[in-house]
Amino acid sequence: MKQKLVIIGNGMAPGRALEKLFDTAPDQYDVTIFNAENRVNYDRIMLSPVLSGEKKFEDIIIHGDGWYIKNNVMLYKGHKVTNIDRVKKQVTSEHGEVADYDKLVIATGSNPFIIPVPGHKLAGVLSYRDLDDVTAMMLAAKARGSAVVIGGGLLGLEAAAGLKEQGMDVTVVHLMPTLMERQLDPAAGYMLEQELESRGIKVLCGANTKEIAGESKVEAVHLDDGTVIPASLVVMAVGIRPNNWLAQDAGLEVNRGIVVSDNMQTSDPDIFSLGECAEVGGVCYGLVAPLYQMANVLAANLTGDKDAKFVAQDTPTRLKVTGINLYSAGDFADGDDREEIVFRDASSGVYKRLVIKDDKIIGVVLYGEAADGPWFFEKLKTSEDISEIRDMLIFGQNAVLGGANVDPLAAVTALPDSAEICGCNGICKGDIVTAINEKGLTSLGEVRAHTKASASCGSCTGLVEQLMTLTLGNSFDANAIQSMCPCTDLGHSEVRRLIKAKDIKSIPQLMQELEWKTSCGCVKCRPALNYYLVADWPGEYVDDYQSRFINERVHANIQKDGTYSVIPRMWGGYTNSKELRAIADVVDKFNIPTVKCTGGQRIDMLGIKKQDLPAVWEDLGKAGFVSGHAYAKGLRTVKTCVGTDWCRMGTQDSTGLGIKLEKMMWGAWTPAKLKLAVSGCPRNCSEATCKDIGVICVDSGYDIHFAGAAGLDLKATVVLGHVDSEAETIIHIIALAQMYREQGHYLERIYKWADRVGIDEIKAQIMDNAEQRQTYYDAFIFAQTFAQVDPWDERVSGLDKHEFNPMAVLELEAAQ
Amino acid sequence: MSDSNTTSVMTENWVQIGTVNDIPLRGARHVHMGDKTIAIFRNADNKIFALEDKCPHGGCPISNGIVHDNSVTCPIHNWVISLETGEALGADEGQTLAFPVQMNGDKILLSLSLK
Ligand SMILES: Cc1cc2nc3c(=O)[nH]c(=O)nc-3n(C[C@H](O)[C@H](O)[C@H](O)COP(=O)(O)OP(=O)(O)OC[C@H]3O[C@@H](n4cnc5c(N)ncnc54)[C@H](O)[C@@H]3O)c2cc1C
Numbered sequence: 001m002k003q004k005l006v007i008i009g010n011g012m013a014p015g016r017a018l019e020k021l022f023d024t025a026p027d028q029y030d031v032t033i034f035n036a037e038n039r040v041n042y043d044r045i046m047l048s049p050v051l052s053g054e055k056k057f058e059d060i061i062i063h064g065d066g067w068y069i070k071n072n073v074m075l076y077k078g079h080k081v082t083n084i085d086r087v088k089k090q091v092t093s094e095h096g097e098v099a100d101y102d103k104l105v106i107a108t109g110s111n112p113f114i115i116p117v118p119g120h121k122l123a124g125v126l127s128y129r130d131l132d133d134v135t136a137m138m139l140a141a142k143a144r145g146s147a148v149v150i151g152g153g154l155l156g157l158e159a160a161a162g163l164k165e166q167g168m169d170v171t172v173v174h175l176m177p178t179l180m181e182r183q184l185d186p187a188a189g190y191m192l193e194q195e196l197e198s199r200g201i202k203v204l205c206g207a208n209t210k211e212i213a214g215e216s217k218v219e220a221v222h223l224d225d226g227t228v229i230p231a232s233l234v235v236m237a238v239g240i241r242p243n244n245w246l247a248q249d250a251g252l253e254v255n256r257g258i259v260v261s262d263n264m265q266t267s268d269p270d271i272f273s274l275g276e277c278a279e280v281g282g283v284c285y286g287l288v289a290p291l292y293q294m295a296n297v298l299a300a301n302l303t304g305d306k307d308a309k310f311v312a313q314d315t316p317t318r319l320k321v322t323g324i325n326l327y328s329a330g331d332f333a334d335g336d337d338r339e340e341i342v343f344r345d346a347s348s349g350v351y352k353r354l355v356i357k358d359d360k361i362i363g364v365v366l367y368g369e370a371a372d373g374p375w376f377f378e379k380l381k382t383s384e385d386i387s388e389i390r391d392m393l394i395f396g397q398n399a400v401l402g403g404a405n406v407d408p409l410a411a412v413t414a415l416p417d418s419a420e421i422c423g424c425n426g427i428c429k430g431d432i433v434t435a436i437n438e439k440g441l442t443s444l445g446e447v448r449a450h451t452k453a454s455a456s457c458g459s460c461t462g463l464v465e466q467l468m469t470l471t472l473g474n475s476f477d478a479n480a481i482q483s484m485c486p487c488t489d490l491g492h493s494e495v496r497r498l499i500k501a502k503d504i505k506s507i508p509q510l511m512q513e514l515e516w517k518t519s520c521g522c523v524k525c526r527p528a529l530n531y532y533l534v535a536d537w538p539g540e541y542v543d544d545y546q547s548r549f550i551n552e553r554v555h556a557n558i559q560k561d562g563t564y565s566v567i568p569r570m571w572g573g574y575t576n577s578k579e580l581r582a583i584a585d586v587v588d589k590f591n592i593p594t595v596k597c598t599g600g601q602r603i604d605m606l607g608i609k610k611q612d613l614p615a616v617w618e619d620l621g622k623a624g625f626v627s628g629h630a631y632a633k634g635l636r637t638v639k640t641c642v643g644t645d646w647c648r649m650g651t652q653d654s655t656g657l658g659i660k661l662e663k664m665m666w667g668a669w670t671p672a673k674l675k676l677a678v679s680g681c682p683r684n685c686s687e688a689t690c691k692d693i694g695v696i697c698v699d700s701g702y703d704i705h706f707a708g709a710a711g712l713d714l715k716a717t718v719v720l721g722h723v724d725s726e727a728e729t730i731i732h733i734i735a736l737a738q739m740y741r742e743q744g745h746y747l748e749r750i751y752k753w754a755d756r757v758g759i760d761e762i763k764a765q766i767m768d769n770a771e772q773r774q775t776y777y778d779a780f781i782f783a784q785t786f787a788q789v790d791p792w793d794e795r796v797s798g799l800d801k802h803e804f805n806p807m808a809v810l811e812l813e814a815a816q
Numbered sequence: 817m818s819d820s821n822t823t824s825v826m827t828e829n830w831v832q833i834g835t836v837n838d839i840p841l842r843g844a845r846h847v848h849m850g851d852k853t854i855a856i857f858r859n860a861d862n863k864i865f866a867l868e869d870k871c872p873h874g875g876c877p878i879s880n881g882i883v884h885d886n887s888v889t890c891p892i893h894n895w896v897i898s899l900e901t902g903e904a905l906g907a908d909e910g911q912t913l914a915f916p917v918q919m920n921g922d923k924i925l926l927s928l929s930l931k
């Protein structure tokens with residue numbers, strides 16, 4: 001019997017602990033998570049780039065919905081736990097959901113602290129903690145206007161910079177005399193203030209908020225000294241409080257945070273806590289590096305390894321505001337027993353200060369130029385005696401290691417194995433190099449997956465790439481793409497390029513010329529190569545059916561019991577009594593157990609035996625049906641609404657356009673499945689804005705959308721552009737499909753391809769370059785002359801009949 | 817059903833089930849025997865193999881998979897199965913029944929005793 005593990009809170013700390021747990025003991029626990037936030041686990045520290053517009057929420061998701069499915073985790077989104085019953089070993093959510101536990105983990109993070117000044121409850125007063133806060137800030141910023149950020153620490157300044165990017169007038173109100181006084185000395189704090197002011201952010205230090213004024217919503221902030229700052233938005237970023245009330249109600253030992261031992265156990269041996277809500281060794285932590293260390297300890301403990309212990313460590317600080325380089329670590333207060341080394345370059349805005357005690361670095365503050373941060377931090381952590389190199393020390397690693405060393409790799413080469421590269425995840429140089437060598441890693445993505453280095457705030461990505469170059473030599477190129485499969489070192493793009501460049505027209509020729517490492521490929525490369533050759537040499541290449549997956553080989557969808565499902569095409573979702581009658585007859589004649597409407601507006605017959613397929617198709621063919629390609633990496637459906645035919649809202653003939661598109665595009669193979677939809681007006685009844693390609697008809701013409709997704713990933717489309725006529729719509733869409741056919745990697749949906757090559761590039765080629773558009777269009781139409789052959793009809797006529805019939809039926813006597 | 821032989825010639829305990837050309841290169845066919853189905857594979861080197869048509873993982877018919885080198889990949893969850901032994905390769909564990917095969921010219925003889 002698996003044990004039941006229940007987790008309250010789905011933040012970064014428990015997310016990491018689960019990854020570890022599933023790595024080491026995937027089958028030990030049935031996991032249930034309750035999360036007050038109505039979403040999956042995401043990288044909270046990247047909210048600032050989302051606020052500034054540099055990233056989208058999808059970019060910062062750590063575990064998408066698919067991850068929970070894969071690991072069999074029950075995630076209750078939007079369920080706040082309100083009670084822990086330690087006697088019954090049960091937790092209850094506010095919606096009344098109850099879960100039993102054998103082991104419980106409390107990971108409720110912390111709550112932003114709100115200063116209780118008058119007016120702090122007015123509409124327009126926000127904190128900065130989760131995606132809802134960011135969405136609210138971005139919404140408020142749409143009206144431009146003025147914002148006041150109360151608090152000049154890390155969070156407040158990132159919020160201020162983000163709001164400024166969003167076009168607001170921003171003032172930072174900070175109680176202390178200089179900014180970020182906990183991480184910066186006054187000199188660096190002053191330089192930071194200058195930098196922010198020069199970007200148009202007003203900074204008021206030594207300013208105490210007296211009141212937030214306004215009738216029903218925020219109108220102004222009043223300071224103690226009488227200053228009044230008009231504001232339509234106030235963001236409070238003055239600190240956090242560990243979220244410990246649940247534990248307190250349950251009678252667990254609670255101090256500032258939930259008290260845990262150094263292996264994350266609370267005062268109840270079956271209850272654990274980690275993250276910002278936990279207090280270990282009398283300290284609560286608020287940066288991910290120590291939280292991730294807690295996650296490792298917890299995972300070890302849950303799998304029975306009682307030796308893992310949390311050890312307190314210094315964590316360096318960086319500010320994630322583009323263009324501001326700042327690094328600080330350790331202790332940099334003045335003192336009689338301390339010396340300091342300071343370097344200033346006013347012209348280029350550089351300030352560096354090292355605090356030294358007994359010939360050892362105990363504090364580092366770098367402003368303007370922070371690349372040497374990790375090198376200094378390494379010396380700080382290991383208490384290295386620096387008396388020998390003291391003269392040059394402040395000038396950094398290159399200076400110490402030999403003057404004007406121009407080799408950019410010299411710095412990483414010289415780092416010892418124990419040097420920390422990724423601060424967020426506590427990953428050292430040695431860990432990364434070992435992983436690269438032992439696991440044969442060749443891409444940044446792989447290094448992230450295996451070591452976690454650079455997988456959080458990302459500020460160490462450059463260093464990790466340098467390490468890869470160092471370890472792999474010139475074979476590593478930071479921009480290189482992963483190889484297709486273990487049969488080759490080439491990536492998909494490279495293979496596609498070489499097929500064209502070397503005029504490669506068959507799979508054996510390709511494997512010979514591109515030096516495949518296996519005799520005949522594998523299940524990853526063969527279908528990809530077959531697609532590339534089909535797409536690149538229409539009319540010349542002979543399709544290799546043995547390199548297609550079973551569904552495309554027999555033109556039906558295999559089901560988990562080995563039977564098949566058959567979906568005939570219904571153009572634009574339209575049918576009639578004759579077709580329906582034919583389907584009814586087929587269902588009766590072949591005893592088809594299940595008939596269902598699909599999401600693509602057609603009819604699916606499920607549970608057909610393989611040997612019956614040709615006969616089923618023969619009967620369907622007589623009624624005029626052709627294959628719906630519901631099994632294909634190719635054009636699937638074009639969903640339509642009833643448009644001007646019937647709907648009083650319709651602006652254009654959406655049905656007619658959908659059917660035209662489907663008639664022109666059926667039979668085309670594409671890198672991954674391709675689903676279209678056309679809606680007659682922005683009410684969008686055919687859901688065109690989550691399709692691979694969609695059209696929204698409007699009074700003035702047609703808005704063409706693309707790159708949506710509604711599967712494991714959920715993504716709205718982006719607009720390709722607007723055209724005036726139906727004929728132009730068709731040309732643009734077909735050109736787009738052809739560009740994707742020529743460039744997409746096999747199994748790469750159109751939205752992933754668009755992410756890779758860039759929306760702007762696609763717009764430039766399809767919308768702005770008429771000649772290029774026409775070339776794509778012509779290529780597609782030419783290829784269709786070979787592709788538009790109904791595969792069902794071919795098989796009814798006897799093609800590939802070996803696929804459907806047994807080779808022999810042995811008498812049982814003969815078998816004895 | 818012209819190309820399926822309903823009666824087969826007995827040679828001691830070997831049964832003739834057809835010829836090499838009945839199976840596509842790098843492809844598979846199947847043979848019914850009572851309620852058992854046996855998958856017959858032909859790899860790129862024209863070698864013939866016979867395994868029970870059941871993936872050791874979920875029981876799916878592996879004759880529907882893609883054949884490469886001396887293995888077949890199950891279409892349902894991508895387990896890779898050795899054509900020689902019926903064993904799952906890589907990290908997966910499991911085995912399906914393998915049957916001996918003999919060639920007589922281009923004729924394929926299947927033995928129904930297990931390997
Ligand atoms: C804007 C911003 C920028 C940051 N930048 C950095 C940085 O650059 N570097 C760095 O190291 N750190 C940074 N941090 C801090 C870092 O994000 C946090 O330390 C970390 O995310 C905390 O993780 P956690 O798992 O403890 O808690 P959280 O991630 O806060 O997760 C707690 C979750 O529990 C849920 N929850 C609470 N109560 C309940 C309940 N009763 N029932 C169910 N669910 C509940 C909450 O909704 C929340 O989703 C930043 C934080 C913010 C907000």
Ligand code: SF4
Pocket residue numbers: 641642643644647648649650651654679680681682683684685686
């Ligand atoms: S999308 Fe518009 S035109 Fe089409 S059915 Fe809906 S409301 Fe009518």
Ligand code: SF4
Pocket residue numbers: none
């Ligand atoms: S049909 Fe689709 S959604 Fe339903 S179980 Fe299968 S994969 Fe999942």
Ligand code: FES
Pocket residue numbers: 421422423424425453454455456457458459460461
């Ligand atoms: S330092 Fe933040 S991801 Fe590596």
